[in-house]
Amino acid sequence: MQTLRLTNNDSAQAAEILRAGGLVGIPTETVYGLGANGLNPEAVRAIFKAKGRPQDNPLILHIPEASWLERYCENVPPQAWALAQRFWPGPLTMILPRKALVPDEVTAGLETVGMRCPSHPLCQEIIRLADIPVAAPSGNTSGRPSPTTAQHMLEDMDGKIDAIVDGGPCSVGVESTIIDLTGDVPRLLRPGGITLEQLRQVLGQVEVDPAVTRLMGAGEKPKAPGMKYRHYAPKAPVTVVTGDPAKAAEYIAQHADAEDGIICFEEFLPLFTGRSVTRPVMDLGPSGDKEEQARHIFDALRSFDHTSVPAIWAQCPDSGGIGLAIANRLNKAAGFHIIQV
Ligand code: TXA
Numbered sequence: 226m227q228t229l230r231l232t233n234n235d236s237a238q239a240a241e242i243l244r245a246g247g248l249v250g251i252p253t254e255t256v257y258g259l260g261a262n263g264l265n266p267e268a269v270r271a272i273f274k275a276k277g278r279p280q281d282n283p284l285i286l287h288i289p290e291a292s293w294l295e296r297y298c299e300n301v302p303p304q305a306w307a308l309a310q311r312f313w314p315g316p317l318t319m320i321l322p323r324k325a326l327v328p329d330e331v332t333a334g335l336e337t338v339g340m341r342c343p344s345h346p347l348c349q350e351i352i353r354l355a356d357i358p359v360a361a362p363s364g365n366t367s368g369r370p371s372p373t374t375a376q377h378m379l380e381d382m383d384g385k386i387d388a389i390v391d392g393g394p395c396s397v398g399v400e401s402t403i404i405d406l407t408g409d410v411p412r413l414l415r416p417g418g419i420t421l422e423q424l425r426q427v428l429g430q431v432e433v434d435p436a437v438t439r440l441m442g443a444g445e446k447p448k449a450p451g452m453k454y455r456h457y458a459p460k461a462p463v464t465v466v467t468g469d470p471a472k473a474a475e476y477i478a479q480h481a482d483a484e485d486g487i488i489c490f491e492e493f494l495p496l497f498t499g500r501s502v503t504r505p506v507m508d509l510g511p512s513g514d515k516e517e518q519a520r521h522i523f524d525a526l527r528s529f530d531h532t533s534v535p536a537i538w539a540q541c542p543d544s545g546g547i548g549l550a551i552a553n554r555l556n557k558a559a560g561f562h563i564i565q566v
Pocket residue numbers: 253255256257258259282283284285316318320332335337338339341343361362363364399400401402403414448449450451452
């Protein structure tokens with residue numbers, strides 16, 4: 226299959242391909258998604274095939290506005306409307322009871338469905354023109370870091386999907402926050418662009434699912450099936466070093482072998498000069514700018530797959546704000562191999 230390259234002038238064509246049951250790479254503000262008609266079981270099955278995604282991992286439905294929630298969800302609670310009012314369109318996914326018309330292929334047989342209203346203007350336009358809920362996981366091959374540019378998505382999906390729409394680099398850089406509203410207390414299943422602090426401002430109490438901050442033991446089942454997989458995994462093993470940024474950088478400089486890969490805050494790059502291009506150092510952004518770090522994290526992890534580094538050392542921000550999402554992605558890439566300095 227030849228993958229069509231589309232741009233911001235081609236939203237009608239992208240919408241047409243989606244309506245016809247095809248697969249389209251779509252830009253969102255978080256990461257690129259692999260979109261298909263979320264009401265067409267066959268199209269949804271093709272997503273799993275293209276990604277090599279495990280069958281038990283459900284997909285999120287993308288809608289253009291909150292009023293569509295009632296089409297696909299049963300008993301939408303007041304909390305969902307309050308969150309939509311405050312954070313949609315934007316990087317927040319809500320888990321809600323599904324209606325029967327949502328195919329089992331989307332929910333992996335669960336009685337709940339993840340709903341998200343993305344803010345990327347081109348994505349909004351495509352979904353509105355298609356006039357269908359678009360099922361879309363992140364556009365990477367299963368197990369690889371999520372793509373934050375069309376080029377990254379093509380590395381994984383060229384020849385496997387009908388088209389990709391280039392909407393530029395993603396402005397958030399990590400996937401949406403997932404909040405489960407089906408239990409007694411709202412529960413954060415995946416941290417993302419909408420922070421835990423912001424959610425608590427609207428909801429009051431929010432529990433954090435254990436899968437966010439630690440490795441799941443054998444037999445433990447995270448509420449978001451996808452959180453159990455070793456996602457975001459570069460080929461080389463990763464060690465995360467947290468704590469005071471200057472001390473962490475110093476620790477890495479002392480312990481990394483000459484040929485190891487490094488992910489560090491911008492101000493510590495000079496500690497690692499002298500390494501050759503085959504021993505790359507990736508800049509995560511300034512230690513004081515977590516939004517910038519979020520935009521770089523997947524690019525940094527992905528970049529090492531083009532090299533033969535035997536190991537990767539990464540600095541990590543504290544878990545305030547979007548730091549919780551960055552730490553979660555880094556810690557998962559590291560299999561929760563974390564050194565605290
Ligand atoms: O930002 C995003 O959310 C991106 C863009 C493309 O919108 N999408 C994305 O999808 O990250 P994906 O499939 O890579 O991650 C979805 C996560 C998985 O961990 C999945 O297990 C969880 O959401 N999930 C989906 N439906 C669920 C449900 N009904 N209950 C619990 N978890 C669910």
